[in-house]
Amino acid sequence: MKYIVKTCLILIVFAGLLASCGQPAPEVSETTSTTMDGFDTLNLTVPDKYDPPITMESVMAVDATVKFLGDNDIYNNVWTRAYSQLLGIDMDYQWVADGSMFNEKLGLSINSGQIPDMFRVTPAQMQLYYEAGLLADLTDVYEQEASENTRDVLNQNPTALKAATIDGKLIGIPLTDAPVATASLLWVRQDWMDQLGIAAPTSIADVMEISRRFTEEDPNGNGVDDTIGLCITQNLWGAVASLQGFFNGYHAYPTIWYEKEGSLVYGSVQPEMREALLALQKMYAEGQIDQEFGVKDINQVTETIAQGQCGMQFGVWWNPYHPLNLSQQNDPTAFWTAFPIPSVDDQVAKSQYTSNVGALLVVRNGYEHPEALIRMVNFWTDNILDSEDDEIRRIFLGDIEAPDVVLYKYTNVQLWEPDATLIGGKKLREALASKDPSGLDLDAQWRYRIIQAYFEQGILEAWVEVATNGPNGAVSILEQIAVDRGMMNQFYGVPTPAMAEKMPTLQTMEDVMITKVIMGDSIELFDQFVEDWYQLGGSEIVEEVNTWAEKNQ
Amino acid sequence: MAKTKTIKINREFPLYLMLLPAVILALVFSYGPMVGIVMAFQRVLPGKGLFGSPWIGWDNFKYVFQMPNFYQVIWNTVFIAGLKAIAGVIVPVSVALMLNNVTSKLFKRTVQTVVYLPHFLSWIILAGIFVDILSPSDGVVNLLLKAVGMQPIFFLGNDNVFPWTMVATDIWKSFGFGTIVYLAALTDIDPTLYEAATVDGANRWQQTWHITLPGIMGTIIMLTTLSLGNILNAGFDQIFNLYSPLVYRTGDIIDTLVYRTGIANYQYGVATAVGLFKSVVSLLLIGIAYKLAAKFADYRIF
Structure with a gap:
């Protein structure tokens, strides 16, 4: 007994030592001198400066991809210094959380009464906190302070400001992005297609055929039966390996x-789902879908992609940057091509996308300077967004010589022009066609060089840029989707009461049903699900959504 | 009289001082948060503080008991926790008895230490490992099953198997600890009993059955009855890291439900109601268990 106790003690002490070794001593960061950033040399449009400076308490999501230059950190970086020195706003981050935990942490923090002056919320959170009377009405300050550029950006997507308005009051500033950017494309391992002599897929039947041959004909050539046709994750939806x-x-x-026979209907309970579910079930039975997808999350599917076992997946336009680029780890010649969603019949298939604003910035009710948020937004739209000044881009967005340090991730206030990806991509493709990069901004010129490097010098890693912004790349498909190959989510309001309360449960039911049917359960599960869905709150939600639609159209 | 009392307090004072940190910890982390129970009876509005939200009586509880899967979840919890409690007695006792009959001290101690080690690993790490070794296509366990001609089993994705997988992996992780407790109990048995039994011609099996088992029966009954209080704790760390929508039917337990509704969907009132319900049932069970332990094993705290 004594002996065991001793052993345990030694183990514990040893573990403690190891843990303490792993932790670096806290470093005292020195305040970087103002001249280092060189704000005074830049040609910036700056709103009125607060004098004396005001303090704005906020919170921040920072994930592992955020890197800092020198001794900068989230509390002291180019953005905090710019807000402080140029706008007179001292940012005070109360806490910083990993992106995946941010919303939960914010929920707990606010519930315990710690409300930041300015913070980022989801539409559901905005509704919740608005009802609790925690959020400031921004209507007046927006009218008074918003600059031309700010108004322009926020009005480009006609639904953006509506999504931020409750009871006729503007509550949040929507963080806009291109709506079609959420649309799925079909990504296929082009090198495998070439090797097996398969033509580009134009119908669902082609997809099935490719999936079958990828599964059975050992396209990675390692002699082991380890390839799968279609990759999906246990989450079913999302940006990568989605259904x-x-x-x-x-x-x-x-x-x-979406609209069907004059009213808005929920897609998941429509009869069109049935045939697709049966097709997936067949693919699963034939081993074309990972037999264990039900327990594999995005990290494990990423691993499958990196190991060169995945031949096809449905995902968004930026997938080549991550995780498809990882395919080259095991096979330097690996590259993926995007195709528009093929159709099961002679009608064109439409990619669904959602223009829903995913996040908004809100101000605490009672904060003395609600207009400070508008000024920060103005600073972004007037100076950073669309800036032709390479020096400004270098200082505030990032240096193309150090592409992994993305500077704008240090601020909550980032709005993108809904169409920037599309317009930028189009310009780039025109320059490629005419071989004249002179009209492009610095960022686009950089992409131009990379694409040229692929075609002229055979730099294989450059496929990533070719697959997205190159001729016939993913961005060119997005353009078609924006014109006439898209199906927009037509509910873009804040979640209705029944939706907020019941949708999470219904969504879980749906995911379980789809997973089970794919894995071989009877398709009757789907019929049962549709029935349950309406009964357990779905009917109520449909009613609320249609009432909303009448008011907003 | 007064003098002896002072002496007694003086003598015991250091002992009370040693108790102080534990009392403070219990007050801060166990009793303090109990104030939050009020949320179970409120429609919790964010930012209003503990007493600022409107009182709604038993509405949260009504909502909970109307949730379509709530009874299934309770059953899952009791089923998994119950199996864990039963296996948590049988396995360590068997291992302890076996080790007790081993003559090589080195072997005995090595085994003790090795089976105790998983106790120190967190479920975050173990979940990653188990997903790998339990994989139906290339996991070690299923490769073995296939080698002996059996069908592979989808341990983490088949909802009929999942609860058993949870029990088995949990026992694997924790039986080393129980084994050590029972081994300690075994050392209390008077060696002369064995000598007498040997003289009477009892073999090893008979000795185990008539001396060893009765000798540790008190400890077994005590630990078993006390584990009754944990019957609604099916192991959040473990299940949260290993479950998926595929196995919600049999794998969703009270704690994971609380996490999903409370933390992830911001319904703090409902989550507190579920948590309070769980605590009340647990308190009753602990009371019963304590009575039972007092009756059968003469184990008393008060």
Whole structure:
């Protein structure tokens, strides 16, 4: 007994030592001198400066991809210094959380009464906190302070400001992005297609055929039966290895609202789902889908992609940057090509996308300077967004010589022009066609050089840029989707009461049903699900959504 | 009289001082948060503080008991925790008895230490390992099953198997600790009993059955009855890291439900109601268990 106690003690002490070794001593960061940033040499449009300076308490999501230059950190970086020196706003971050935990942490923090002056919320959180009377009405300060550029950006997506308005009051500033950027494309391992002599897929039947041959004909050539046709994750939806693109091929639009016979309907309970589910079930039975997808999250699927075992997946336009680029780890010649969603019949398949604003910035009710948020937004839209000044881009967005240090991630206030990806991509493709990069901004010139490097010098890693911004790349497909190959989620309001309360449970039911049917359960589960869905709150939600639609159209 | 009392207090004072940190910790981390129970009876509005939200009586509880899967979740919890409690007695006792009959001290101690080690690993790490070794296509366990001609089993994705997988992996992680407790109990048995039994011609099996087992029966009954209080704790760390929508039917337990509704969907009132319900049931069970332990094993705290 004594001996064991001793052993345990030694183990514990040893573990403690190890842990303490791993932790670096806290470093005292020195305040970087103002001249280092060189704000005074820049040609900036700056709103009125607060004098004396005001303090704005906020919170921040920082994940592992955020890197800092020198001794900068989240509390002291180019953005905090710019806000402080140029706008007279001292940012005071109360806490910083990893992106995946941010919303939960914010929920707990606010519930315990710690409300930051300015923070980022989801539409559901905005509704919740508005009802609790925690959020300031921004209507007046927006009218008084918003600059031309700010108004322009926020009005480009006609639904953005509506999504930020409750009871006729502007409550949040929507963080805009391109709506079609959430649309799924079909990504296929082009090198495998070439090797097996397969033509580009134009119908769902082609997709099935490619999936079968990828599974059976050992396209990675390692002699082991380890390849799968279609990769999906246990989450089913999302930006990578998602199912929504597959369903779109069957004219089914799960998880979104669209118009059918004069009213808004919920895609997941429509009969079009049935055939697609049966097709997936067949693919699973034939081993074309990972037999264990039900327990594999995005990290494990990323691993499958990196190991060169995945041949096809439905995902968004930026997938080549991550995780598809990882395919080259094991096979330097690996590259993926995007295709528009093929259709099951002679009607064109439409990619679903959601223009819903994913996040908004809000101000605490009672904060003395609600207009400070508008000034920060103005600073962004007037100086940073669309800036032709390479020096400004270098200082505030990032240096193309150090592409992994993305400076704008240090601020909550980042709005993107809904169409920037599309317009930028188009300009780039025109420059490539005419071989004249002179009209491009610095960032686009950099992309131009990379694409040229692929075609002229055979730099294989450059496929990533070719697959996105190159000729016939993913961005060119997004353009088609924006014109006439898209199906927009037509509910873009804040979640209705029944939706907020019941949707999470219904969504879980849906995911369980889809997973089980794919794995071989009877398709009757789907019929049962549709029935349950309406009964357990779905009917109520449909009613509320249609009432909303009448008011907003 | 007064003098002896002072002496007694003086003598015991250091002992009370040693107790102080534990009392403070219990007050701060166990009793303090109990104030939050009020949320179970409120429609919790964010930012209003503990007493600022409107009182709604038993509405949160009504909502909970109307949730379509709530009874299933309770059953899952009791089922998994119950199996864990039963296996948590049988396995360590068997191992302790076996080790007790081993003559090589080196072997005995090595085994003790090795089976105790998983106790120190967190479920975050173990979940990653188990997903790998339990994989139906290339996991070690299923490769072995296939080698002997059996069908592979989807341990983490088949909802009929999942609860058993949880029990087995939990026992694997924790039985080393129980084994050590029972081994300690075994050392209390008077060696002369064995000598007498040997003289009477009892073999090893008979000795185990008639001397060893009765000798540790008190400890077994005590630990078993006390574990009754944990019957609604099916192991959040473990299940949260290993479950998926595929196995919600049999794998969703009270704690994971509380996490999903409370933390992830911001319904703090409902989550507190579920938590309070769980605590009340647990308190009753602990009371019963204590009575039972007092009756059968003569184990008393008060």
